[in-house]
Amino acid sequence: QSKTPSKIDNVFQNYSHSEISRDAATIKNSVVMHLTATFLRTPANMDSGDAYLASAFSVRDRLLQRWNMTNEYHDRVNAKRVYYMSLEFLIGRTFDNALLALELRNEYSKVLGDVGFCLEDIIDEERDAALGNGGLGRLAACYVDSMACSDYPGWGYGLRYKYGMFQQQIIDGYQVEAPDCWLDSPNPWEFPRPDVTYPVKFYGHLVRVPDSKHRFTWESNVVYDAMAFDVPVPGYGTNNVGNIRLWSCKTNSLFDLNKFNAGDYAGATGGQVAAQILTDVLYPNDNTNEGKELRLRQEYLFCSATLQDIIARFKKTGKPLSELPDLAAIQLNDTHPTLGIPELMRILLDDEALTWDEAWSIVTRTFAFTNHTILPEAMEKWPVPMMDKILPRHMGIIYDINLYFLQSVEEKFPGDRDLLRRISIIEESNPQQVRMAFLACVGSHKVNGVAAIHSDIIKQSIFNDFVTVQGEDKFINKTNGVSPRRWMNGCNPDMSALITEAVGDRTWINDLTKVKKLEDHVADDDFRARWSAAKQKNKQRLADYILSTTGIKISADALFDVQVQRIHEYKRQLMNIFSVIYRYHCLKQMTPAERAKEISRVVIFAGKAAAGYWVAKQVIKLINSVAEVINADAEIGDVLKVVFIPDYSVTAAEYLIPASDISQHISTAGTEASGTSNMKFVLNGGIILGTVDGANIEIGEEIGEEQIFFFGCLAHEVGDFRHYLRFHQPKPDEALQTAFDLIQNNTFGDGAIFQPLIDSVLRGGDVYLLSVDFPSYIQAHKAVEDAYRNQEEWVTKSILSVARMAKFSSDRSIQEYAEEVWNIEPVRVTN
Ligand code: HBZ
Incomplete structure (x- = not known):
């Protein structure tokens, strides 16, 4: 192990612990530095697009100080982390959110104003990160925001789609889809991590390790590389900065040197096309399961890279794998990341040589699962022949999970063959199908719905038999919430200013129970008038937006x-x-x-x-x-x-x-x-x-x-x-x-x-x-x-x-998950 020279150590410490600089001259210098050095422009020929990029890079420098500090601190104190696995993160814009979180909005507004730009116009230059369809993807984004703001050590894991949610044009009254090329211009909010790259296998065949029951070698020539991109998630009013790690399929792994040397230059990169496709595009379905093979491969690439990364991070602590559940909680955002369960089994059995029981105990103490729908057309099922071909090892593991599960059911309810048929992870249709919701349920220690009525309905419908077999305690409710940072303070500044006045300070933004104070002002004529005026201003802003669009x-x-x-x-x-x-x-x-x-x-x-x-x-x-x-x-x-x-x-x-x-x-x-x-x-x-x-x-x-x-x-x-x-x-x-x-x-x-x-x-x-x-x-x-x-x-x-809406802050939801599902504590990041 190489030792860090003590001088560098000092420099680094000074860097990571320095205060964020707020004075106008320093901010201006850093904007100009990025304008000239990062983008090769000059102040004289800067347009608002340049102004956005230069300012965004300058803000991100400030954010990174805290980001580094957070991760260093969490590593140092061995904090238990939660990993929110989601195929979708519907983030939207980041610039304004980061300015608010770092409380630098006025400063940047002034600096940009001095050179003739209006901050609102600059903000409008940013393209949405639309890596999601709707509610499920936006919820994931609100949840990582709340983890950051409430000081929970939490990471999101997702995919970095080259094309996000399609752009909708209306032509002759009809919807026409156009690609969302959001990465065409530089994205200040992501950090490529070429050093964090994992191989992910598909297809191939299995060889049993001699004298073992559950250990196999999986041999395959089809190997893709998944490379990490990190997206910082600024916490408001705290040093804590969260992270969303998005995987992108790396293309050079499939470069065919034989073909290249034989003069077939185009053919040599044929594999790149195939590799890219896995993270090229977000499936634009909301509450519908399309059942496409490409989607299955996308899901597996995601799960494999994520689990390999979590295990690699855990191993740095030097602790035995049996302690993984003490340092990691993994939440499955619907069934889309469910392959994480057999993937962790594969790693523990085949790579780490644990016994089945040891591995299964770790898995079921680590995973928890959120269901978001009962619509039958949304239920994920994968044909067994398709799974067997693409992921032969996982299909074998799923069969074993199902076997042991059904044996336990048979023990409790002997002779109830109809129950076994209903509850089996494998549906006996033609062809057979893997029921992903059942796999997620069997592999998790907690299953939740997203509102009280929904959590009741799933207990009476799709998971009814599981409640009978596994007990009621496993099935809980976690009513959704939304981030007050984005959905109040960010999007409604005038109303937010009134709330701040009623509360006395801005602490309500991280503690929404304080909005109760508004009730004291409901009879105050002046306050009411200003409340109406704020709404009226927002309506006029929308009317202008509608006119322009x-x-x-x-x-x-x-x-x-x-x-x-x-x-x-x-x-x-x-x-x-x-x-x-x-x-x-x-x-x-x-x-x-x-x-x-x-x-x-x-x-x-x-x-x-x-x-x-x-x-x-x-x-x-x-x-x-x-x-x-x-x-x-x-x-x-x-x-x-x-x-x-x-x-x-x-x-x-x-x-x-x-x-x-x-x-x-x-x-x-x-x-x-x-x-x-x-x-x-x-x-x-x-x-x-x-x-x-x-x-x-x-x-x-x-x-x-x-x-x-x-x-x-x-x-x-x-x-x-x-x-x-x-x-x-x-x-x-x-x-x-x-x-x-x-x-x-x-x-x-x-x-x-x-x-x-x-x-x-x-x-x-x-x-x-x-x-x-x-x-x-x-x-x-x-x-x-x-x-x-x-x-x-x-x-x-x-x-x-x-005044009465405090419950619907995602901070409340996240606190409930932390206490009842993840068993994690807030960690206050300090020097
Ligand atoms: O999740 C939504 C629910 O419809 C909504 O009621 C809930 O508030 C929200 C957050 O819990 N579900 C979705 O948005 N679902 C999807 O977008 C989806 C995407 C891909 C799929 C299936 C569903 O394959």
């Missing part, structure tokens, strides 16, 4: 009614647009004098449909067709406007959420596991129009049901309605029938293209119960309007809601 001019004085999320049948954007059509019809029936008394409303949609999801894409087309007609109707004017904002993203959400009056969360009861945007809207003073589903229920419990507009059937009624509708024609009420009629008589262009949408209700069994919930939905809209007329009460609702 769609060309549609809306009035910021209208009621903003927002539904923004992935387009999915269960989320029922279709029901929303049907109600808009009905409203249009009603307005057309009125006299101008009657119309003038109506509440003006802007109905705003945004969201992407999976590229192969035809019905969802037709819904987008219908929304755009309806918008076109209504927005052009001079008689209607500002009383009703409909907007579809293209290319929904984290950044778009940061404009939309603070500006909404009403936000719709209208999934069929029992289908939305939790929802997290519902929390974000209420945290920004918006009010929910929603079903009794997911986290809407707990939000209602916290803020008071009078603060929410609930409607629709209840989860326990859904089964009976669906059963009825399988055998009976649905009966649309007059309002819904009116909407159908208007579409069919070509009010919004050729009605025939939308007939399949109408048929999904009338002839497809109305699986999502639009016909059942429509009457109460229309009633709820009326209640919203009545309430909105009374602006005084509306403001009261808005303030009281925010």
Whole structure:
């Protein structure tokens, strides 16, 4: 071992422990240094893109001091770490978030202002890191943020997709997908780590190690290299900086020297293409499992590199592997990283020569699993023949896991063959399938759902037999949360300033229980006026954004009614647009004098449909067709406007959420596991129009049901309605029938293209119960309007809601995970 010379030691210590420099001259120097030395520009020819990059690199220098300090400290004190394994991290932008975390926003604003730039414009130069589809990916990003801010030693592990979530264009009303080339310009927020690279095998065959029961050598020529890129996650108000380690398939590993030497230059790099593909693109499915072989290989590359890395880090402590669960907790974000379980078994059995029982004990004390959905189409299953071909060793391990598990079930419940069939990790279909949710459950010590109703439902449905066999304690609830840094302080500065005033300081940003103080100000006229003014300013900002992105001019004085999320049948954007059509019809029936008394409303949609999801894409087309007609109707004017904002993203959400009056969360009861945007809207003073589903229920419990507009059937009624509708024609009420009629008589262009949408209700069994919930939905809209007329009460609702939302901070979620699942403690990083 080489010893570090003591002089270097001193230099390093001085570096890593130095205070972040905040004075304008130093900041300016560092920006100019990056401008000239990193990007070869001069102040004279700097544009706002250059200004962004130079400033971002300068901020990251400051962040890195803390990042180094954090990792050094955690290593030194042997802190137990949690590893959040997720195929998705929907991070969005980092620059502004880092400025806020380091409390350098004013300083950079001033320095940039001095040279003629406006910080807001510079911030707009950053592209979103869109390495996720929707709620699941954004949750992962909020969770690493909370770990950092709450001083938990936590890392995210994910994939560095070259193309993130596709860009959505709207052409002739239809969604058209374009690639998201987010890495085309330099990315200041990632650090390539060529020294952290692991080989990952595929295919091949197995050779049993002589005289061993469970030890094999896996021989294969197909070896990919996974290389790490680290993304720092700044903690607010703490030295702690988290890390998201993303893997990228390295291409030079497959360079074929034989071909190259034989003069086949192009052929020599043929393998590179294959290698790259594994981390090239994010699968754009939300709540749907596509079952593609490439996805399986992607998942395995991810799991293998991650587990090898965790083991390598653990080994540096010199402790025996039996102590891994004392220093590492691994959380599986849905089933996508479940191969981590057999991969850790493989490492422990084949590489480390542990016995099966030793290995299995380590695995089951290390892993825990979060389920995010009960939709059958989202359940991951892999055909046994496919697994056997690509991952022969893992298939063997899964068979053994299943064998021992079923033996234990048979011991407890002798002779119950139907139970064994139901609970087996291997589904006896043709071909057989590996049920990944069952594998994740068997290999984990805790399984959780993401809201109270969802955690109950999974205990009664997919994991019902597991509750019987393994006991109720293993199945717990961890209600989701969102980061107050990004979803309040970052996106809503004016409202945040008011909260700071009410609380007395900014500590609420890391301790949301303090927003309770807002209740003391609910009767203060001046405070209320400023609260409304903040909302109004956000609405104007959104109106400007809509004008610039769609060309549609809306009035910021209208009621903003927002539904923004992935387009999915269960989320029922279709029901929303049907109600808009009905409203249009009603307005057309009125006299101008009657119309003038109506509440003006802007109905705003945004969201992407999976590229192969035809019905969802037709819904987008219908929304755009309806918008076109209504927005052009001079008689209607500002009383009703409909907007579809293209290319929904984290950044778009940061404009939309603070500006909404009403936000719709209208999934069929029992289908939305939790929802997290519902929390974000209420945290920004918006009010929910929603079903009794997911986290809407707990939000209602916290803020008071009078603060929410609930409607629709209840989860326990859904089964009976669906059963009825399988055998009976649905009966649309007059309002819904009116909407159908208007579409069919070509009010919004050729009605025939939308007939399949109408048929999904009338002839497809109305699986999502639009016909059942429509009457109460229309009633709820009326209640919203009545309430909105009374602006005084509306403001009261808005303030009281925010005041009572502390539960929905992701800091609370993370603390619960830390205490009840991971068994980790906060570690205060100091010099
Ligand atoms: O996870 C969402 C749930 O629908 C939502 O209710 C919940 O709040 C959120 C966080 O817990 N689920 C997803 O976003 N799921 C996916 O995006 C997904 C992505 C790839 C898949 C399957 C699902 O293969």
